[in-house]
Amino acid sequence: MAQMGRPRTFDRDVAITQALHLFWEHGYDATSLSQLKASIGGGITAPSFYAAFGSKQALFNEVMQRYLNTHGRVTDSLFDTALAPREAIERTLRCSAKMQCEAGHPKGCLVSLGFLSASTEESKTISQPLADARALNRAAIVACIERAIAAGELPATVAPAALATVFDSFMLGMSVLARDGATFETLDAAITHVMGVWDGLRIDAPMKDPAAI
Structure with missing residues (x-):
């Protein structure tokens, strides 16, 4: 037996x-x-x-x-078409910053930091799902910008991929800053500034006084 x-x-x-x-x-x-x-x-x-x-x-x-099913869900807002495009991006950035700085787990984001310098064929192979997750988030940001253009919030002259790179690179960069000890308060304040890029492009954005430039 x-x-x-x-x-x-x-x-x-x-x-x-x-x-x-x-x-x-x-x-x-x-x-x-x-x-x-x-x-x-x-x-x-x-x-x-x-x-x-x-x-x-x-x-x-x-x-x-x-x-991806827990901490990685901070990007869920990007895929929620019930949210206004700007809100979807801002909510994702703030949720991501909070998650990356909170106690109880390592700082930063595994999707952003994982395998950026994979050194073996094995690690390159299994890193693909993380690269796919980053690409999916990037595409979702582009889709948010395209929705804003279609709705008349942003002008048609805005290049969706280029503007998406602004927000995507900021989100990826937060991982390095969080790992280096940046606080949530610092990152949260920075998000307010980076969202100013969107506000400055809005069709209804107030004209700047040339004398103030």
């Missing part, structure tokens, strides 16, 4: 969160199997690790989905 395997001695859901924080803090390449085994459940053996997760790559894939 075959013996049943030993039951897991750790909470798998908690283990995914622990692995998420390691990958978020150090990146895929720099997070070693030894670090993962030592951190998960207070320490597990290699057989237990492979039985539970299959491989480091499989674990990261699971971690990535956890991130």
Whole structure:
């Protein structure tokens, strides 16, 4: 009669969160199997690790989905067409800044920071979903700007891709600033300024007094 395997001695859901924080803090390449085994459940053996997760790559894939379905949802406003385009972008930026600076997990954004300098073929392959997530957010910002142009809020002379790059690059840059210790208050104030780019382009924007320039 075959013996049943030993039951897991750790909470798998908690283990995914622990692995998420390691990958978020150090990146895929720099997070070693030894670090993962030592951190998960207070320490597990290699057989237990492979039985539970299959491989480091499989674990990261699971971690990535956890991130996109939780912390990564700060960009949901971009896809909500019930929101005014400007509000959708501003809400996303402020929610992202808050998430990136809050306690309880590493600073910054895994989607922005993860694999920007992937060094192995393995990491390049599994980094594609993060690149896809960034591209999806970028396309959603473009769509918001196109909606604003169609509604007559922004002039037809605005290039959607170019203006979207302003907001997208700001959102990506916040990750580096948050990782370097920038506070939410600092980033939140900066968002007010960057949204001024949109306000200055509005068709109903007040004319500037040339003497004040």
